Amino acid sequence: xxxxxxxxxxxxxxxxxxxxxxxxxxxxxxxxxxxxxxxxxxxxxxxxxxxxxxxxxxxxxxxxxxxxxxxxxxxxxxxxxxxxxxxxxxxxxxxxxxxxxxxxxxxxxxxxxxxxxxx
Numbered sequence: 001x002x003x004x005x006x007x008x009x010x011x012x013x014x015x016x017x018x019x020x021x022x023x024x025x026x027x028x029x030x031x032x033x034x035x036x037x038x039x040x041x042x043x044x045x046x047x048x049x050x051x052x053x054x055x056x057x058x059x060x061x062x063x064x065x066x067x068x069x070x071x072x073x074x075x076x077x078x079x080x081x082x083x084x085x086x087x088x089x090x091x092x093x094x095x096x097x098x099x100x101x102x103x104x105x106x107x108x109x110x111x112x113x114x115x116x117x118x119x
Contacts, residue, residue: 066093 070093074084087093 066097069093 067088070088071084074087
């Protein structure tokens with residue numbers, strides 16, 4: 001009697017495997033198409049965002065006077081050229097510029113509520 005139970009269990013597993021294979025093989029092209037669609041959409045969004053950030057970086061590089069200003073200040077303070085080069089390559093002038101601009105923006109934003117509420 002055990003052999004009959006084992007036969008039906010094995011037969012049931014075989015039927016289950018067949019149906020899962022059938023479902024996977026039927027829906028595989030749909031999954032591939034959906035995956036390809038999302039890949040294309042992701043790449044389009046990435047290209048738009050990358051182009052925007054490239055334009056923003058170009059604008060900031062156009063107005064980047066911090067490296068030139070630091071080089072002239074470093075030369076007038078008799079810093080060695082290697083130290084000026086190292087500080088410039090580390091991006092410290094840009095870092096200082098960003099911090100100063102952030103503080104300035106924060107100070108300006110603090111003035112808005114005062115100007116609006118004390119009319």
